[in-house]
Amino acid sequence: xxxxxxxxxLLNDVYGDKEAWTExxxxxxxxxxxxxxxxxxxxxxxxxxxxxxxxxxxxxxxxYIGLARKFDITPDVLAEAEVEEIRNAIKPGGLYNIxxxxxxxxxRKVMEVYxxxxxxxxxxxxxxxxxxxxxxxxxxxxxxxVCLAVCAKREVVAVDTNVDRVAKRLGLVDKxxxxxxxxxxxxxxxxxxxxxxxxxxxxxxxxxxxxPIKPSCESCPLRSLCKKKL
Numbered sequence: 338x339x340x341x342x343x344x345x346x347l348l349n350d351v352y353g354d355k356e357a358w359t360e361x362x363x364x365x366x367x368x369x370x371x372x373x374x375x376x377x378x379x380x381x382x383x384x385x386x387x388x389x390x391x392x393x394x395x396x397x398x399x400x401y402i403g404l405a406r407k408f409d410i411t412p413d414v415l416a417e418a419e420v421e422e423i424r425n426a427i428k429p430g431g432l433y434n435i436x437x438x439x440x441x442x443x444x445r446k447v448m449e450v451y452x453x454x455x456x457x458x459x460x461x462x463x464x465x466x467x468x469x470x471x472x473x474x475x476x477x478x479x480x481x482x483v484c485l486a487v488c489a490k491r492e493v494v495a496v497d498t499n500v501d502r503v504a505k506r507l508g509l510v511d512k513x514x515x516x517x518x519x520x521x522x523x524x525x526x527x528x529x530x531x532x533x534x535x536x537x538x539x540x541x542x543x544x545x546x547x548x549p550i551k552p553s554c555e556s557c558p559l560r561s562l563c564k565k566k567l
Contacts, residue, residue: 344539358394360395361394376487378488379459381410382483382487383484384415388427399429400429400431412444413453415444418441418444439475443474466485479495483536486533493524496516500536504539
């Protein structure tokens with residue numbers, strides 16, 4: 338491989354225009370769910386973010402399908418919904434006791450503070466927007482960054498467990514580096530225009546090659562850049 342190529346270019350050589358969210362699409366097909374979701378809607382995106390916390394894509398997708406079949410995914414509807422109804426709807430995705438309350442509290446706050454319109458946050462400067470998102474119940478730094486990247490087209494790299502693992506194995510940061518340090522290290526190496534797609538591809542790399550156990554180092558697309566070959 339050409340050692341002059343960066344992270345995005347090497348990943349793009351392998352994945353090109355391939356869909357990054359394979360597991361999501363497999364569940365959607367298996368559940369015969371007609372997906373008309375607008376993932377750029379900030380409220381919907383953040384609900385999906387809450388459902389995805391600490392579970393895999395298959396389970397979070399099952400939870401979202403259950404929620405969407407029961408409710409309109411809007412702040413006014415979910416703010417008025419009973420926690421028990423939300424819990425039963427998202428039960429297939431796991432962690433439903435915690436997340437049902439988070440969804441209820443999050444939706445109520447969006448109604449109380451923003452009258453249901455999160456576009457007001459997305460129009461703020463990047464750091465101010467992130468702080469405002471993180472002030473909402475259940476919204477952490479990764480969930481906020483994903484929302485800013487997808488819904489506001491901000492040039493950020495969100496860091497999930499896969500991205501964190503890849504960055505540390507590449508030797509871009511120390512193994513005990515925190516979220517912001519990993520994010521900054523990646524953003525220094527990835528042109529702004531490619532950051533959103535590179536996040537998707539790093540997640541894919543973490544699942545296909547740079548796995549937590551028995552990573553496929555010999556065939557890894559980023560092997561030429563890796564300073565910590567296993």
